[in-house]
Amino acid sequence: MSRTSRVPYHQNVYDLLLLEPRPLVGPLDAIRAWERQTGHTFPAALVEFYTTEGVIPFGIGASDQWVLPLTEVWHQYSNMEPPYPHDRVLVGEERPIRVRGGVEPGPYLRLQCENQGCWIIYARVDGSDDPPTYSTDGGPFMYSDRSEAWPNQEWCRLGTFSEMFFRWIAWYYYDLDREMGGSFVPLRFHSDYADPAEANLAPPKPYHNGLWLRTPADPFEPAVIDYLTEAFDEPERTPRSGNVTTYTFRPPGGTVRVTADEPGLGGAFSAWWVHADTPERLAELGRLILPFGTLRDTLRADTEPASLVLNTLCGTAGK
Incomplete structure (x- = not known):
C-alpha cells in the first residue's frame, strides 16, 4: 500500500472482528528510537500493529466493550501463543535462529513463538511498508496445506505481515470454529481460562458462515459511493483518523463496507468487506461491485464457500 494512503493495513481484521481501532501511543517512541x-525504517504495517488498540463488543446483546491492543488480539486468537512485546521485537536479529541455509539480508524481527517452541515467526525489514514474514521449522499449522514438503521446511515464507495476520485470525474465527462445531471463542472466554461469569459472553461472530469477500487495498473511485448509495440507500459514515471514512451499507441479506481515503488524495485506496447470508446473495453483491477499480483482480476469498462464489464471478481460483 502506498504511504500516501491512510487506510489501515489491518482494516480487514477490524472488519472481521467488529473491532474499532484507536491509537496506542506508548510503543511509538520506542519504535522511532529504534x-x-x-x-x-520500521515497516508501516508493523507500526500500526504495535500502536493500535481495539474495542470489540461482547456480552449480552454485545453491550460491553473489550479494549485490548492488537498484540493481544493475536494472542486471543491463538493456541496460547502471545506475540513478543514490542521491546523484544526491537532487539532485532541479523539472521533467524534455527536456519542453517542462506537467507536474505536482515535485520529480522522476531514476532511470535509457538507455545512449545516448535516454530518462530519473523518479519524481515526489507524497506517495504508491509514486510515479508517467515517461519522456522515448518510453520503454523494453518499453512501446512501448501504442500507435503511444507512441514519439513526449516524456513517458510508466510506472505506479507498484514496478510499473515489476517489469515491467522480468520483461520481461528472460521476454520477452527468449524472443526470445533462452532464453539471457538477467544481465550478470555474459553471455559478452561475464563471467569465463569464471562464464559458465555464471547464477542458476536456475524460472519461465521464464511461468506465474505474482501480486499485490503484497491484504488478508490469516489463514484462507487454514489453508485452504492443509489443501489442500497444512504450508508453509515464513520470518520477515522487520517481523513479516512468507513461507509457501511446494509442491503437486505448482506453488508458492504468500504473504508477509503478522502477522494482528493493522490494514490487513494479503499479496503472492502462484503458479506452475505447466502451464496446467492454474495454473488449478487459481488456482481454489483466488480466493475469498479481493480476489484476483479484484488477481491479475494478466504473460505471454501466464498471461493466457490468468487470462482463463479471471476472464473478464476479463489485468492
Whole structure:
C-alpha cells in the first residue's frame, strides 16, 4: 500500500472482528528510537500493529466493550501463543535462529513463538511498508496445506505481515470454529481460562458462515459511493483518523463496507468487506461491485464457500 494512503493495513481484521481501532501511543517512541539507532525504517504495517488498540463488543446483546491492543488480539486468537512485546521485537536479529541455509539480508524481527517452541515467526525489514514474514521449522499449522514438503521446511515464507495476520485470525474465527462445531471463542472466554461469569459472553461472530469477500487495498473511485448509495440507500459514515471514512451499507441479506481515503488524495485506496447470508446473495453483491477499480483482480476469498462464489464471478481460483 502506498504511504500516501491512510487506510489501515489491518482494516480487514477490524472488519472481521467488529473491532474499532484507536491509537496506542506508548510503543511509538520506542519504535522511532529504534529507527534513529539503526538507520532502518520500521515497516508501516508493523507500526500500526504495535500502536493500535481495539474495542470489540461482547456480552449480552454485545453491550460491553473489550479494549485490548492488537498484540493481544493475536494472542486471543491463538493456541496460547502471545506475540513478543514490542521491546523484544526491537532487539532485532541479523539472521533467524534455527536456519542453517542462506537467507536474505536482515535485520529480522522476531514476532511470535509457538507455545512449545516448535516454530518462530519473523518479519524481515526489507524497506517495504508491509514486510515479508517467515517461519522456522515448518510453520503454523494453518499453512501446512501448501504442500507435503511444507512441514519439513526449516524456513517458510508466510506472505506479507498484514496478510499473515489476517489469515491467522480468520483461520481461528472460521476454520477452527468449524472443526470445533462452532464453539471457538477467544481465550478470555474459553471455559478452561475464563471467569465463569464471562464464559458465555464471547464477542458476536456475524460472519461465521464464511461468506465474505474482501480486499485490503484497491484504488478508490469516489463514484462507487454514489453508485452504492443509489443501489442500497444512504450508508453509515464513520470518520477515522487520517481523513479516512468507513461507509457501511446494509442491503437486505448482506453488508458492504468500504473504508477509503478522502477522494482528493493522490494514490487513494479503499479496503472492502462484503458479506452475505447466502451464496446467492454474495454473488449478487459481488456482481454489483466488480466493475469498479481493480476489484476483479484484488477481491479475494478466504473460505471454501466464498471461493466457490468468487470462482463463479471471476472464473478464476479463489485468492
